[in-house]
Amino acid sequence: MSMRTHSRARTVITLLSAGLLLGLTACSSGMEAPGESGAAGGKKDGPLTIAYLQKQGDQQYFVDEAEGAKAAAKELGNVTIKVVNLGVDANKAISEMDSVIAQKVDGIIIVVPDQQIGPQVLDAAKAAGIPIMASDDVIQDAAGKDAPFAGFDGTAMGTKVGEEAARLYAESGWTAENTRILSAGKLDLSVCNQRMDGAAAAFTKAVGADGPQTIQIGTDNSATDAQNKAGAVITANAGVQNWVVWGCNDESSTGVVTALQNSGVSPANINGVGLGAYLTCKDWSAGQTTGNKSALYISGVEVGRAAVTSMVDLLRNGTALPPATIAKTEIVDAGNWKEKGVACT
Secondary structure: OOOOOHHHHHHHHHHHHOOOEEEEOOHHHOOOOOOOOOOOOOOOOOOEEEEEEEEOOOOHHHHHHHHHHHHHHHHHOOEEEEEEEEEOOHHHHHHHHHHHHHOOOOEEEEEOOOHHHHHHHHHHHHHHOOOEEEEOOOOEOOOOOEOOEEEOOHHHHHHHHHHHHHHHHHHHOOOOOOEEEEEEEOOOOHHHHHHHHHHHHHHHHHHOOOOOEEEEEEOOOOHHHHHHHHHHHHHHOOOOOEEEEEEOOHHHHHHHHHHHHHOOOOHHHEEEEEEEOOOHHHHHHOOOOOOEEEEEEOOHHHHHHHHHHHHHHHHHHOOOOOOEEEEOOEEEEOOOOOOOOOOOO
16 A cells, blocks of 8 residues: 655645535534643744654555655645654654654644554644644553544445445345355454444344355455465465455455465455555556455545644634544446546555
């Protein structure tokens, strides 16, 4: 999840201007106003440095997110983005937090490798008087209060995936007896549970409670792990004819589809619905017959731009960070992914 071209950035700017990003700024959120956390807002006219700490920063989605952050910084002017890849190491996240605080950055945006470190991360930023917001994965302080957030509505995303999977299932004419659902993702990550549960609920609502059995696969959200973990499940269910696949992200879903096809299952017997489209589209771009039939298109660029724009607005103008900035999504397939702005690398 190679870098996007400038045309990609122009596409995202167009999408944003069309209103694809919704800032939810309810007064009842309980979020601290600028200054209440010890972080100065609206007083910085000179150069700004914002640290963007990302889990799994080498995945394409997060590469895109960093691009979006830098594009927003360039557009806003006199803003430097310091991107740090945390991998999946929570301890590294803490040490990098200490490092950027010591460097006296003006603001911090973080995608945590583990949501459990939320209170520690937020406390460190508050003690240093540096404003902080979460990106992609929600984090909370010790009192259970959410930090300002830029990302996606996990349940809504899953709902769209489940509805699309149900549509494909019905059109295929498959039955519950000859079909299984493989649902893959990181099971200890709240956004993954929201997405996967949302997909399951929407699918069941569409096809009925007597639909196909669901087999859940725990992954680390990488394509390699999804492929490896799915292999054993496929072997144990050798008599299954048809497969519906969804997951927490494009890595999980495409990894499972790859495992199925490598085991000899025909693409015609796989209805895979990706979540991201940045990997799913590769088969479509190559003109391959694939079990990756559709995907929910999400833009990391959009989230990175939104997070940086909000942080700069706080630092320069004193505008409170929105409690939640939720990006819109849409289903794409082999026939429309290009016109919808998906860019494959």
